[in-house]
Amino acid sequence: MRAEEIFLLLLCLNLVCFAVIAVGPPTCPADLGSECSDSDSGEWEGEFFPGIPKIKYEGPSSKNPLAFKWYNANEEILGKKMKDWMRFSVAFWHTFRGTGGDPFGAPTKNWPWEDGTNSLAMAKRRMRANFEFIDKLGVDKWCFHDRDIAPDGETLEESNSNLDEVVALAKELQGTKIHPLWGTAQLFLHPRYMHGAATSSEVAVYAYAAAQVKKAMEVTHYLGGENYVFWGGREGYQTLLNTDMERELDHLARFLEAAVAYKKKIGFNGTLLIEPKPQEPTKHQYDWDAATAASFLRKYGLTGEFKLNVECNHATLAGHSCHHELETARINGLLGNIDANTGDPQIGWDTDQFLTDIGEATMVMLSVVRNGGLAPGGFNFDAKLRRESTDVEDLFISHIGGMDTMARGLRNVAKLMEDGSLAELVHKRYKSFDTELGALIEAGKADFETLEKAAMEWGEPKVASAKQELAEMIFQSAL
Numbered sequence: 001m002r003a004e005e006i007f008l009l010l011l012c013l014n015l016v017c018f019a020v021i022a023v024g025p026p027t028c029p030a031d032l033g034s035e036c037s038d039s040d041s042g043e044w045e046g047e048f049f050p051g052i053p054k055i056k057y058e059g060p061s062s063k064n065p066l067a068f069k070w071y072n073a074n075e076e077i078l079g080k081k082m083k084d085w086m087r088f089s090v091a092f093w094h095t096f097r098g099t100g101g102d103p104f105g106a107p108t109k110n111w112p113w114e115d116g117t118n119s120l121a122m123a124k125r126r127m128r129a130n131f132e133f134i135d136k137l138g139v140d141k142w143c144f145h146d147r148d149i150a151p152d153g154e155t156l157e158e159s160n161s162n163l164d165e166v167v168a169l170a171k172e173l174q175g176t177k178i179h180p181l182w183g184t185a186q187l188f189l190h191p192r193y194m195h196g197a198a199t200s201s202e203v204a205v206y207a208y209a210a211a212q213v214k215k216a217m218e219v220t221h222y223l224g225g226e227n228y229v230f231w232g233g234r235e236g237y238q239t240l241l242n243t244d245m246e247r248e249l250d251h252l253a254r255f256l257e258a259a260v261a262y263k264k265k266i267g268f269n270g271t272l273l274i275e276p277k278p279q280e281p282t283k284h285q286y287d288w289d290a291a292t293a294a295s296f297l298r299k300y301g302l303t304g305e306f307k308l309n310v311e312c313n314h315a316t317l318a319g320h321s322c323h324h325e326l327e328t329a330r331i332n333g334l335l336g337n338i339d340a341n342t343g344d345p346q347i348g349w350d351t352d353q354f355l356t357d358i359g360e361a362t363m364v365m366l367s368v369v370r371n372g373g374l375a376p377g378g379f380n381f382d383a384k385l386r387r388e389s390t391d392v393e394d395l396f397i398s399h400i401g402g403m404d405t406m407a408r409g410l411r412n413v414a415k416l417m418e419d420g421s422l423a424e425l426v427h428k429r430y431k432s433f434d435t436e437l438g439a440l441i442e443a444g445k446a447d448f449e450t451l452e453k454a455a456m457e458w459g460e461p462k463v464a465s466a467k468q469e470l471a472e473m474i475f476q477s478a479l
């Protein structure tokens with residue numbers, strides 16, 4: 001090797017070294033389940049969100065990004081305070097475990113309180129940040145998975161004891177005013193759940209999942225949670241060629257029956273909710289949409305025990321609108337909770353964005369109002385910041401935007417109801433059934449002979465306009 005070559009080689013090695021130092025020590029992403037060693041996190045001094053005030057209502061003319069323009073918690077609309085229509089909650093996993101990492105890129109968030117570990121000490125510090133966030137945002141509910149709030153252990157016993165430790169702190173920090181809107185078990189991240197949890201082909205996995213749900217239900221109950229969610233991320237299949245679908249669905253039903261029995265045993269009065277999603281991560285998820293979940297519940301005699309948690313982005317993945325899913329749940333007496341988010345019309349997957357479309361929010365609130373509200377359910381922001389939004393204040397701005405959008409939806413529904421012309425249009429559309437024959441049909445007493453007689457007598461029916469554009473015009477005028 002010549003001298004110049006040796007020099008070049010040394011220079012290259014130097015550059016590699018510099019590059020490694022420049023990017024800093026390897027950090028451990030705060031992503032759920034990240035495998036990082038424990039570190040001595042130490043106590044956090046002072047506020048987690050210094051400089052962020054308690055968020056107040058300043059009205060539509062405000063230009064302050066850290067103020068509500070439409071959500072005025074104590075204002076009465078349609079006979080109820082806004083906060084009682086909404087029952088907003090913060091999703092712990094997106095807000096406090098979301099890293100901005102995606103399949104192509106590393107985490108982008110560097111929240112000052114994170115130390116790069118998934119340690120118990122870090123879990124507790126994060127929990128403190130959660131409650132300061134909730135307090136400053138002015139809500140009183142939160143949602144969690146067992147494994148977002150406490151690290152997995154080497155054994156189930158160790159995981160349970162980690163959970164107990166973090167839950168004890170959460171209970172203390174909640175005080176008397178805050179509690180979970182819902183809790184759930186994370187039955188999709190760990191490799192043991194690769195074939196599913198309640199629908200796994202392995203009986204040991206079924207048992208493990210049951211033990212995890214048992215514990216997650218206990219802590220949800222202990223924290224005063226009002227609902228418990230089952231989202232079957234891996235309860236589905238990749239191909240039917242290796243799947244006994246009938247057996248898997250039977251197993252799922254047995255699992256849910258056991259959950260109902262255990263809920264009663266521990267005196268947990270919260271509503272059990274199934275959250276439909278058509279696919280992702282599986283090719284086909286068994287709780288495809290509201291109608292599929294409703295028919296599953298009926299088949300197994302579970303309708304009285306469960307309601308649905310409708311997620312807007314899941315609705316669009318299933319090829320529906322969120323409004324369709326909400327109305328399907330509502331007319332089946334199953335509307336229990338809403339995971340308020342939205343997808344992107346140009347992207348085909350679950351992007352979990354905060355809902356900012358006012359028309360969409362108005363349709364969502366139409367269903368909520370028709371349902372008489374959601375209590376004991378509410379709205380969970382199953383939504384995350386975009387990867388490129390990296391300021392701490394973005395966590396607040398996104399929630400404020402989401403809350404204001406839903407509040408605007410509610411205000412618009414009030415306008416539509418006061419105006420009354422949309423309801424009138426729908427009423428008029430079906431008025432031919434407000435007749436003697438219509439009443440017979442609706443009472444289930446019109447046989448084919450009677451109907452044939454009427455058809456002969458009336459001749460060719462006169463069919464009225466559906467007035468779709470007029471309906472859209474009335475709707476738009478309320479936005």
Ligand code: XUL
Pocket residue numbers: 145184229231275277311339350382
């Ligand atoms: C996934 C999803 C979950 C559930 C809770 O798409 O929505 O976060 O809400 O497991």
Ligand code: CO
Pocket residue numbers: 231275311339382
């Ligand atoms: Co969800």
